[in-house]
Amino acid sequence: MDSGGRGLQARPPVGSASDMPEPDQGALRALLTAARLWRNRQIASPRFRALVSRLPLLRIIANRKANQLFRLTTGFVHTQILSACVRLGLFEILDGRVLSTAALASRCGLGPDPMRRLLDQALRLELVVSAGPDRWMLSDAGTVLAADRGLREMIRHHDMLYRDIGDASAFWRGDVGETELRQYWAYVRGDKPAEIDNAQAAPYSALMRESQAMLADCILASHDFSQYGSVLDIGGGEGAFLGAVGARHPSLKLGLFDLPAVTDLAGRHLRDRGLLDRCTLYAGDFTRDLIPAEQDCVTLVRILCDHDDDRVLKILGNLHTHLKPGTRLVVAEAMAGASEGANLAAIYFTTYFTAMGSGRCRTEAEIMALLTRSGFQNARVAATANPLLAGLIVASR
Numbered sequence: 001m002d003s004g005g006r007g008l009q010a011r012p013p014v015g016s017a018s019d020m021p022e023p024d025q026g027a028l029r030a031l032l033t034a035a036r037l038w039r040n041r042q043i044a045s046p047r048f049r050a051l052v053s054r055l056p057l058l059r060i061i062a063n064r065k066a067n068q069l070f071r072l073t074t075g076f077v078h079t080q081i082l083s084a085c086v087r088l089g090l091f092e093i094l095d096g097r098v099l100s101t102a103a104l105a106s107r108c109g110l111g112p113d114p115m116r117r118l119l120d121q122a123l124r125l126e127l128v129v130s131a132g133p134d135r136w137m138l139s140d141a142g143t144v145l146a147a148d149r150g151l152r153e154m155i156r157h158h159d160m161l162y163r164d165i166g167d168a169s170a171f172w173r174g175d176v177g178e179t180e181l182r183q184y185w186a187y188v189r190g191d192k193p194a195e196i197d198n199a200q201a202a203p204y205s206a207l208m209r210e211s212q213a214m215l216a217d218c219i220l221a222s223h224d225f226s227q228y229g230s231v232l233d234i235g236g237g238e239g240a241f242l243g244a245v246g247a248r249h250p251s252l253k254l255g256l257f258d259l260p261a262v263t264d265l266a267g268r269h270l271r272d273r274g275l276l277d278r279c280t281l282y283a284g285d286f287t288r289d290l291i292p293a294e295q296d297c298v299t300l301v302r303i304l305c306d307h308d309d310d311r312v313l314k315i316l317g318n319l320h321t322h323l324k325p326g327t328r329l330v331v332a333e334a335m336a337g338a339s340e341g342a343n344l345a346a347i348y349f350t351t352y353f354t355a356m357g358s359g360r361c362r363t364e365a366e367i368m369a370l371l372t373r374s375g376f377q378n379a380r381v382a383a384t385a386n387p388l389l390a391g392l393i394v395a396s397r
């Protein structure tokens with residue numbers, strides 16, 4: 001109950017916690033630890049669990065926790081159902097229509113019974129909804145999956161990650177050897193990334209281009225690029241982010257820096273989007289080559305997370321050497337944090353970068369510390385619309 005009255009600033013009563021001396025942190029920690037150990041002993045006891053199951057309120061809590069644990073235990077099954085739906089083209093087929101099981105079976109190339117079984121599973125996972133007896137349409141999540149090819153491509157490429165982490169204990173022991181993801185992200189191998197060729201760069205560059213849409217929307221909603229005259233996207237891939245910035249701000253001058261094999265691909269993509277005239281492409285290695293200094297904002301989108309701290313310091317050190325004082329630096333990538341989205345991102349990306357053998361999902365504070373160590377000033381967090389997609393840090397050269 002709100003005893004102080006809604007809207008009123010309740011004053012702490014005399015003798016309340018705020019009048020007390022600060023508790024000794026060590027003693028408090030010991031008390032909390034003892035309480036947790038006691039609680040764990042109760043939960044481990046079958047007699048306690050039997051008691052809880054007879055008390056309505058506690059039973060609700062216990063069942064919720066049991067469901068969470070079961071969801072965690074069976075997550076790999078959910079993933080494979082989703083993966084099958086993507087691979088069979090279910091989301092594109094159902095996009096904007098209602099179809100029967102038989103129609104879906106013929107379009108997906110499945111027999112009617114396996115199709116119905118998969119649709120029932122997709123219904124349970126809220127990927128589709130029922131539109132009457134034996135008729136189906138997309139749910140909210142299914143609609144997003146149908147609309148976002150990048151998301152579907154990400155799900156497809158998870159087959160590699162799935163194989164890389166198949167032997168879970170070896171994986172977490174660090175006994176993984178040469179993983180598929182390490183092959184895929186060719187620039188994390190060796191110290192001459194500028195030598196990778198188009199065949200190595202094309203698959204990851206296409207994935208990055210396709211998966212940029214939601215991220216670009218999130219960044220553009222969180223940072224005002226209209227304050228700049230020019231933007232250089234470092235490690236800009238095929239230019240999908242730059243294309244989104246350019247489309248939103250038609251008077252911005254655009255620049256893109258990436259490995260030679262990737263700037264070739266970027267040239268084609270930006271020409272197709274009618275943006276090549278406004279954009280200058282720079283090919284090189286961002287850890288050591290000259291970075292053009294004329295623009296007033298540079299962006300690092302999904303870049304620092306790919307690299308271990310020593311290479312991040314080389315990237316930032318090289319930028320600091322070449323950029324002119326006052327240049328704004330915007331870092332956008334998934335960051336670990338307390339929100340549910342940031343926590344989900346950290347679980348996923350920590351596993352992903354471990355499989356890739358390079359990089360990590362850092363907290364905002366860790367990224368700001370690396371920026372400060374490299375000489376950048378006034379590093380600050382800018383809130384983003386969706387911490388699951390990206391965090392944002394802005395600093396000045």
Ligand SMILES: C[S@@+](CC[C@H](N)C(=O)[O-])C[C@H]1O[C@@H](n2cnc3c(N)ncnc32)[C@H](O)[C@@H]1O
Binds near residue numbers: 194205241257
């Ligand atoms: C994870 S992708 C991100 C691409 C793009 N920023 C995006 O978010 O879609 C990393 C990019 O950094 C580029 N890259 C990696 N190492 C590089 C280096 N040493 N010098 C220049 N670019 C590099 C890759 O070619 C790739 O395009």
